[in-house]
Structure formats: structure tokens, C-alpha cells
Amino acid sequence: MxxxxxxxxxxxxxxxxxxxxxxxxxxxxxxxxxxxxxxxxxxxxxxxxxxxxxxxxxxxxxxxxxxxxxxxxxxxxxxxxxxxxxxxxxxxxxxxxxxxxxxxxxxxxxxxxxxxxxxxxxxxxxxxxxxxxxxxxxxxxxxxxxxxxxxxxxxxxxxxxxxxxxxxxxxxxxxxxxxxxxxxxxxxxxxxxxxxxxxxxxxxxxxxxxxxxxxxxxxxxxxxxxxxSKRVHDTCYRRPNYDAGLFVESFDDENAKQGYCLYKMGCRGPVTYNACGVTQWNNGVSFPIRSGHPCLGCSEANFWDNGPFYRHLTNIPGFGIESTADKVGLGLGIATGVGLVAHAISTNIRKRQLIKKKECNPEMDKTNES
Amino acid sequence: MHPVYVWELPVRFFHWIDALAIVALAITGFLIGNPPAIQSSMEASNSYWFGTIRVVHFIAAYVFLFNFVIRIYWGFVGNRFANWKNFIPYRKKQWHDIWEIIRVDVLQIKCEDNPNLGHNALASFTYFLVFLVFLLQVLTGFGIYSASSGAWFSSLFTWVPVLFGGDMLTRNIHHILMWFFAIFAMIHVYLVFYHDYIDWNGTTSSMIGGWKFQEEGKEEREKELEK
CATH class of the missing domain: 3.40.50.700 (NADH:ubiquinone oxidoreductase-like, 20kDa subunit)
Structure with a gap:
């Protein structure tokens, strides 16, 4: 010592x-x-x-x-x-x-x-x-x-x-x-x-x-x-494919062979802050995206809960497995449409007199005036 | 029937710029969230369509934001129909009126003529909630935009993803709220037609010309009810 x-x-x-x-x-x-x-x-x-x-x-x-x-x-x-x-x-x-x-x-x-x-x-x-x-x-x-x-x-x-x-x-x-x-x-x-x-x-x-x-x-x-300070997306060598709208659609397609952007495969590059694209891993050998795999977002909090990994939209808890915002939204949209049609039908029945501009409840109108 | 000037020019401009911006934002936003599968033999260096869609989204976002700011300002200087006090139900009477509108127009269990000229109480309250969603959408949008933009303005929003627990969650909130806009638009357009249909006061055209129509003597009665 x-x-x-x-x-x-x-x-x-x-x-x-x-x-x-x-x-x-x-x-x-x-x-x-x-x-x-x-x-x-x-x-x-x-x-x-x-x-x-x-x-x-x-x-x-x-x-x-x-x-x-x-x-x-x-x-x-x-x-x-x-x-x-x-x-x-x-x-x-x-x-x-x-x-x-x-x-x-x-x-x-x-x-x-x-x-x-x-x-x-x-x-x-x-x-x-x-x-x-x-x-x-x-x-x-x-x-x-x-x-x-x-x-x-x-x-x-x-x-x-x-x-x-x-x-x-x-x-x-x-x-x-x-x-x-x-x-x-x-x-x-x-x-x-x-x-x-x-x-x-x-x-x-x-x-x-x-x-x-x-x-x-x-x-x-x-x-x-x-x-x-930079997102993986910002330093990703596949970024030009993103801006050109060239995306891998499945892991075994031609686009994957061409090395297109993995955005649609659930890549977390756009929401992940790390230096992978610059320093790379194992003495600069590679990093996940370069190896053809989307970023999992491992340097972000809650990245395990933001799943599934291979889809860009997170599951919404409480709506069952495989329910994304788009599925729930579409369901709500249809429900709203049905509700509006029901309301329109109800209007034509219950407000019939009003539509024809007859006072439907003359007595109530009088009480308002007094 | 006599005409009343309800929606002033700035309110009408706000409305239509807002509508166009929301349509542009929703369409480009939907494409950004789920880009179509385009087979292309072109090299990435020759094409930029996805980048263009994003630029349109960002520009529309700025338009949406500043348009919104002008409308808030108009809530303090505009006429009585545009005043901010209509939108926040802080008086007992407003809650009473909201309940009345629910009974008369939504549930239709009470049959009565609609005495409102501007927004009715329920509509005003709904717009207050809509404005909160506007705010949330602006915050989440600029929050996730701040990382890719070096502009000083968007860098004012770097705290947002931190608050919402990361860019991924912020992005998801932004995406879910897009559906709120879509469903709001459906109900909004339906109700415009509905009120035109039963109230006979020119609701639809009022957002173009600014005028609505009222039966003689109703304004006085309305003012009396206010007291």
C-alpha cells in the first residue's frame, strides 16, 4: 500500500x-x-x-x-x-x-x-x-x-x-x-x-x-x-434509402438484399439516441443495421415495452395482442360512423316537427318567454 | 329572420387554414407512419419522395402551430362568439347548458328549438378539449422533430420526449392523436349538416360568409336568459 x-x-x-x-x-x-x-x-x-x-x-x-x-x-x-x-x-x-x-x-x-x-x-x-x-x-x-x-x-x-x-x-x-x-x-x-x-x-x-x-x-x-446527441437514424448509412422511400418489406425480399432502409421492419433508429452508426461495434466491425437487422432501441428507456420489435407501431395495452393505434383508430372510426348514421335516423324521427318548423312543445316555449 | 355577423374574418381564415393544414398533416403523417411499398429500380440518390412528404408535414406543422397561436390571440380581441370565455366551462350556467345540449341534440330526449347562434355550450367545451389536443399534438410533433432539426425554434421542444418517456412513446402518442383528428372531422362535418338541417340558420355557409340567421326577437330573449 x-x-x-x-x-x-x-x-x-x-x-x-x-x-x-x-x-x-x-x-x-x-x-x-x-x-x-x-x-x-x-x-x-x-x-x-x-x-x-x-x-x-x-x-x-x-x-x-x-x-x-x-x-x-x-x-x-x-x-x-x-x-x-x-x-x-x-x-x-x-x-x-x-x-x-x-x-x-x-x-x-x-x-x-x-x-x-x-x-x-x-x-x-x-x-x-x-x-x-x-x-x-x-x-x-x-x-x-x-x-x-x-x-x-x-x-x-x-x-x-x-x-x-x-x-x-x-x-x-x-x-x-x-x-x-x-x-x-x-x-x-x-x-x-x-x-x-x-x-x-x-x-x-x-x-x-x-x-x-x-x-x-x-x-x-x-x-x-x-x-x-444524435439518433442512430441520423448517422445511419442506410438513411438515403429512407429519404428516397426505399424500404425493406420483409427480411427475405429483394429490397433487403439491396440494403434498403429497415424502417418498416420496426427499426428503432429514428427514436434511439446512440453512436452505433459512427463508432460501430467490436472494433468497428459492424452494427445491427449494417448486419441487416433493425435497431431494437436498446439505449432507450422502456425499449422492451415498446414492442413488438419488428413493427413500427407499438401495441396498445388493454386492447388485446396485436392491436395497434391504427386498428383501434379504424375501429373507433367505424363506430363513430355507425353512431352518426343512427343519430341522423333518430333526428329525422324525433325532430320531425322541428325540421318542418313547427314548435314541437309550444308550452315550454311559453314558459321560456315569461 | 335577420342576419347576425358571427364569424369574423380572422376566425374564418383560421378555420380553413386549420382544415387544410390538418388534412395535409394527416395524409402525410399517415404516409410517414406507414409508407407504401414502392418497388423501384432507382438508386436512392435519384429519389427523394419520402423526404418531400416529410418536408410537407413539417411545413404544414409550422402553419398549423402559428395559425393556432393567432386563433388564441383572437380569443382575447375578437367578438363575443370568438371569446375565450365561451370555451372554458368555469361558470355553473355553462355546465347546465352543456347538459341541456346533451338532452336536446345528442340523446334527443327533450324537444326544443336551438337558441344558440355561435357555438353551443357543448360545442364550445368540445373545442376547448380539441385545443388541448392541438397543444398536445404540437408538443409531441415538435418534440420528435427537434432531434432531426437544428433550428432554434424546434430545439425549444427537446424536453418533450424526456417528459413523455422517450421518442418512441412520444411518437406513439402523436400517432394515436392523429386518429382523434380523423374522428373529430367526421363528427364535426356531420354536426354542421345536422344543425343546418334542423336549425335553418345557415350553419354551413356561415364559415364562408360569416353570417348566421336568427328569428326576430330571439337575440333579446337570449340576452335575457344570460342574465
Whole structure:
């Protein structure tokens, strides 16, 4: 504990990376964050001079796809340096200790870096039945998160689970799955949306905090603007087909082969804010739309309830399965038409005298006049 | 029968611009929600019909919004038939009149001549609700439009999708309300014909010329009833 802590650069060199690799990584991260070119130096300098950022990475109701995504970042340095045990003081899935030792490393970090560490949460918090649906070491996840967040400098909510509840918060949400921002108050919270979030976004957020000792600029939903200010639709390479009205009608048609727009296949690109079209996935190999599949909108709240995935219009609950606004609307339109015809018939019968301009109830008229 | 000037020029202009805008918005909106399957051998770079439909929708939306704003303004400076006080039922008498209209004209369980010259109480209240739907439609529409537009005006609406729980839900509300407009139009046109048919006061043509017709001495009686 007393020995001098190494900087990120020193660790990278130890791991066998050249300075060139290191600079490439700095430039890549700065570019992804949308920083100006002079910031590359700032990023590099921060990584060279600053010792590690203490991070406590908690896992709640989740599938670990955020961690899986993270280790598939575009640059190997991310996995080696940031995710490696060097940087993570506590994370259930990757750390060496178990049981009491693991709990001790958690409390040690909390005490030693009080007010300095970053709390990263992967997963939502179940609150129904006093939170029994997710317990670690005999404590509910709700208790753990509140306790750890208390001494944290900032909280990062990884993925849709921590940002919006994801699948476990979908109707009827049996466990009362709750996103972080509803539970933790008075701490800066970053929502790194997506199921999972793009690895480069995750790395970018951590490097930004390290370099500038501040949080990146966030939008109204607490997402970093540099990654979530554009819709997938706006950066989609199939967008010209949308404007030209060229749509895939079914997954096996000629239009699908031509690579037309997947809008009519239920693509959520027009309603989803993410950087998939720009950074793409797995070191820029592809992203869902490029692979011929419509966007599911995984970086939006309630995306499981906005289904079905392969249709653009959501089912309306309470009207049975397969009832969209158009079906309900058409039904109401027909009902209205029938009602109007009935009313017209009734008018001709009941208001016969009035139509012929005879007072239908002369006595009532007199009482009005008096 | 003597003529009464009911709908002033701005009200008539509002009505027809509104009607045209709604027709344009509903048709283009329906196409945007469910574009027709067009087989084309053309490259995307040579065609822009869907983009054009969207542009028409956006322009019509701006027309619809500012037309609506002018009508609200006219509710404060226009004549007694256009006044905003007719539309919000804050007096007991208005609720009483609404009930009367339901009995006389909707359920037809009471037979009586219609003493109203402008909107009747139920129609006024309905238009108040319609105006709320206008507002909701403008908010949801500009809310989902704000993401694709860099204009300062539409960026005033970026908070809307956040409030409604995401762009997808906002879009759905926008789509469902389109059906409200369609059904409203059906009932609206029917009732215009209905009132022309039973009231003999020129309801249909009044929105073109502005004049309605009233039996002699009825205006005085109406004013007396107001007291």
C-alpha cells in the first residue's frame, strides 16, 4: 500500500505497449469524445502523470454484457489498463478475492478513497419486498449501492439496467427493478445507455473523468452528449434509402438484399439516441443495421415495452395482442360512423316537427318567454 | 329572420387554414407512419419522395402551430362568439347548458328549438378539449422533430420526449392523436349538416360568409336568459 502508485503510462509500458500505441490510444479517445485536437496532449499527459482512478464496480440485476462489451473495446489498452485489476478496486466478476476478503477490499477502498472513488454500477436495483431479489454477502443490493454511493465522487450507471431498468423493469416489473438515478440523490450520475453500451463510450467516459477531473457534458437524460446527441437514424448509412422511400418489406425480399432502409421492419433508429452508426461495434466491425437487422432501441428507456420489435407501431395495452393505434383508430372510426348514421335516423324521427318548423312543445316555449 | 355577423374574418381564415393544414398533416403523417411499398429500380440518390412528404408535414406543422397561436390571440380581441370565455366551462350556467345540449341534440330526449347562434355550450367545451389536443399534438410533433432539426425554434421542444418517456412513446402518442383528428372531422362535418338541417340558420355557409340567421326577437330573449 505504501509503495508509489504507477501511472497509466507506466503500467502500459510494463504491459509491453510502445509509446506509439499509447499515443494512438490517446488520440482515439480524444476523437471519440469529440474533443479538439489540442486535447490529445491533455489526455496523454493525464494518463502519463495521474495514478489510477479508484473505481468500485458493482453488479446488480444484470447479465454482465456491459463488462463483456467493455473488454471488446477498439483498443486493447482499454481492457489491459482500465479494466484490469489495477484499476478496479472491487468488482465481483473479475477480482481475485472472494468472500470476506472481497468484502474487505470493498470497505478498504471506501475508507481509503472516501470522496475520491468512482462508483460504477452495472445492473438495476430491485426494491420490491425489501430488495430480497438481489443480495450479495447477506446485504441487499439496494443497501450496498446506497452505502457505496455515499462516499463516491460520481456514479456511472453502466447500460440500460442501471440507467433505465432494462428487461427486468419491463411490465409488470415483478422485482421492482429501479434505475440508479431514482435511488441515488445528490451525486453526479452519468447514464451510459445501451444494452450493452458501446465499449468505446465506456472507456471514453472513464478517460474523460481522469483527464479533466470532471464529468463530460450530459444531456437531459444524463447521457454524455458526445455520444448520445444524435439518433442512430441520423448517422445511419442506410438513411438515403429512407429519404428516397426505399424500404425493406420483409427480411427475405429483394429490397433487403439491396440494403434498403429497415424502417418498416420496426427499426428503432429514428427514436434511439446512440453512436452505433459512427463508432460501430467490436472494433468497428459492424452494427445491427449494417448486419441487416433493425435497431431494437436498446439505449432507450422502456425499449422492451415498446414492442413488438419488428413493427413500427407499438401495441396498445388493454386492447388485446396485436392491436395497434391504427386498428383501434379504424375501429373507433367505424363506430363513430355507425353512431352518426343512427343519430341522423333518430333526428329525422324525433325532430320531425322541428325540421318542418313547427314548435314541437309550444308550452315550454311559453314558459321560456315569461 | 335577420342576419347576425358571427364569424369574423380572422376566425374564418383560421378555420380553413386549420382544415387544410390538418388534412395535409394527416395524409402525410399517415404516409410517414406507414409508407407504401414502392418497388423501384432507382438508386436512392435519384429519389427523394419520402423526404418531400416529410418536408410537407413539417411545413404544414409550422402553419398549423402559428395559425393556432393567432386563433388564441383572437380569443382575447375578437367578438363575443370568438371569446375565450365561451370555451372554458368555469361558470355553473355553462355546465347546465352543456347538459341541456346533451338532452336536446345528442340523446334527443327533450324537444326544443336551438337558441344558440355561435357555438353551443357543448360545442364550445368540445373545442376547448380539441385545443388541448392541438397543444398536445404540437408538443409531441415538435418534440420528435427537434432531434432531426437544428433550428432554434424546434430545439425549444427537446424536453418533450424526456417528459413523455422517450421518442418512441412520444411518437406513439402523436400517432394515436392523429386518429382523434380523423374522428373529430367526421363528427364535426356531420354536426354542421345536422344543425343546418334542423336549425335553418345557415350553419354551413356561415364559415364562408360569416353570417348566421336568427328569428326576430330571439337575440333579446337570449340576452335575457344570460342574465
Amino acid at each position: 505504501s509503495e508509489k502508485q504507477k501511472t497509466y503510462f507506466e503500467i502500459a509500458v510494463e504491459k509491453g505497449y510502445s509509446r506509439r500505441d499509447f499515443m494512438k490510444f490517446s488520440a482515439m479517445i480524444a476523437a471519440m469524445l469529440g474533443l479538439e485536437s489540442s486535447a490529445i496532449g491533455k489526455v496523454a499527459k493525464a494518463l502519463e502523470t495521474k495514478t489510477r482512478l479508484p473505481v468500485i464496480w458493482l453488479h446488480g440485476q444484470e447479465c454482465t454484457c456491459c463488462s463483456e462489451s467493455f473488454i471488446r473495446s477498439s483498443h486493447p489498452l482499454v481492457a489491459d489498463i482500465i479494466l484490469d485489476k489495477i484499476s478496479l478496486d472491487y468488482t465481483e466478476t473479475l477480482m481475485a478475492p472472494a468472500g470476506y476478503q472481497a468484502e474487505k477490499s470493498l470497505t478498504d477502498t471506501m475508507e481509503k478513497y472516501k470522496g475520491k472513488y468512482i462508483l460504477a454500477v452495472e445492473g438495476s436495483i430491485p426494491v420490491n419486498n425489501e430488495g430480497v431479489y438481489c443480495c450479495i454477502g447477506g446485504k441487499t443490493f439496494e443497501n450496498i449501492v446506497t452505502e457505496v454511493a455515499d462516499g463516491a465522487k460520481a456514479v456511472i450507471a453502466w447500460g440500460n439496467c442501471a440507467s433505465a431498468g432494462c428487461v427486468q423493469a419491463a411490465r409488470p416489473n415483478p422485482t421492482g427493478a429501479t434505475p440508479i438515478y431514482k435511488m441515488i440523490k445528490g451525486k453526479p450520475i452519468i447514464n451510459a445507455q445501451g444494452c450493452p453500451p458501446i465499449a468505446d463510450i465506456m472507456a471514453g467516459i472513464l478517460v474523460y473523468i481522469l483527464t479533466f477531473d470532471a464529468l463530460p457534458e450530459l444531456d437531459r437524460l444524463g447521457r454524455p452528449k458526445s455520444f448520445y
